[in-house]
Amino acid sequence: SDGSSSEDECLRRPHTVQVIAILCGLGVWTSGKLLNGSFVQVGTGEGKSVVLAVQAAVCGLIGIKPYVVCYSSYLSRRDQADFEKLLERLEANPFYGTFNECCEDVLQG
Secondary structure (H helix, E strand, C coil): CCEEEEEECCCCCCHHHHHHHHHHHHHCCCCEEEEEEECCCCCCCCCCCHHHHHHHHHHHHHHCCCCCEEHHHHHHHHHHHHHHHHHHHHHCCCCCEHHHHHHHHHHCC
């Protein structure tokens, strides 16, 4: 054994639904055009935060300002903190916030 526990493995292995949601959300299977995606339902506990962080990273890498919005300020801040180091390294610089904060940011340009 390499000393890793099943809990460690769970933290490294994405859920199948995460992979499908990332690819569909980026339009990989739906139209053949990147970012011409569709809505995907991801259930409770299946990793929406990871899906959105990966999609935000891809958008940032291709020069599109990503917006990751949520009804909850708490959840937005939590997710931003969880993925901050990764997204900074990729220079993705996504906007994390509530729907109201997102609208204000877009309107202020």
